[in-house]
Amino acid sequence: MITIQQLSKRFGKLQVLNEVSLALEGGQCVALIGPNGSGKTTLIKAILGMVIPQSGNIRFKGKDIVGEWEYRNEIGYMPQIGQYPENMTIGQVLDMMKDIRRVPESTLDYDLFNAFGLGGMLDKRMRTLSGGTRQKVSACLAFMFNPEVLILDEPTAGLDPISTELLKDKIIGERQKNKLILITSHVLSELDDLVSEVIYMQEGKPLFHKTLQSLKAETGTNRLSSAVARVIAIHEFVD
């Protein structure tokens, strides 16, 4: 569904993405993990057309994304920190997004809106929200328009344990509908029962892209965190 070829991005002298090539398919939940500053968010923003690479290309369903914007309607994006007009209420933000997208009300997905109880907070202004409630608004918006692809950047950061479980259930349900889900998190234990593939970024390049099954089989461990640690140790030993 998304193919990335030889993608490179520099910010000044800093090489943030270094000839990244990846293929991401529907029906997969892909964990994009790696140390701080390894280029995960930059890669996500390049897919969304928010960061312009120096070289390489990204194809969405076979079509180069350069100069395109409609493909973004097929992607639900949950940023690390959602930026909203701070004086608007939750209800106004939701209405504004619905106005922009102009899709029939009957196609909207209110699962997370209902699960998070956002209906009881519609009059709260964005600037008054706790970090976790802001995350809930972002999650609700990412899923609301029923996109084929979900890109979730640290989606559970700041969410309480019950809300985290609600979001995880939703992610599992959407993956079963053959959607592509790309998710970054530093809490690997949270990804264990969610993901089918793992991409480990290091210094702007994927160190590996493996299925969870092969990662576990290769390392003889059932936990994602130990499996990743073992693969990194093997790579460091070989280098």
Ligand SMILES: Nc1ncnc2c1ncn2[C@@H]1O[C@H](COP(=O)(O)OP(=O)(O)OP(=O)(O)O)[C@@H](O)[C@H]1O
């Ligand atoms: N707009 C920008 N201008 C300059 N440097 C940037 C910009 N955006 C990101 N960077 C730098 O690029 C590098 C990669 O950042 P990025 O946010 O992609 O990393 P990350 O892997 O998502 O990190 P984290 O795990 O901390 O979220 C960092 O050194 C960051 O400071």
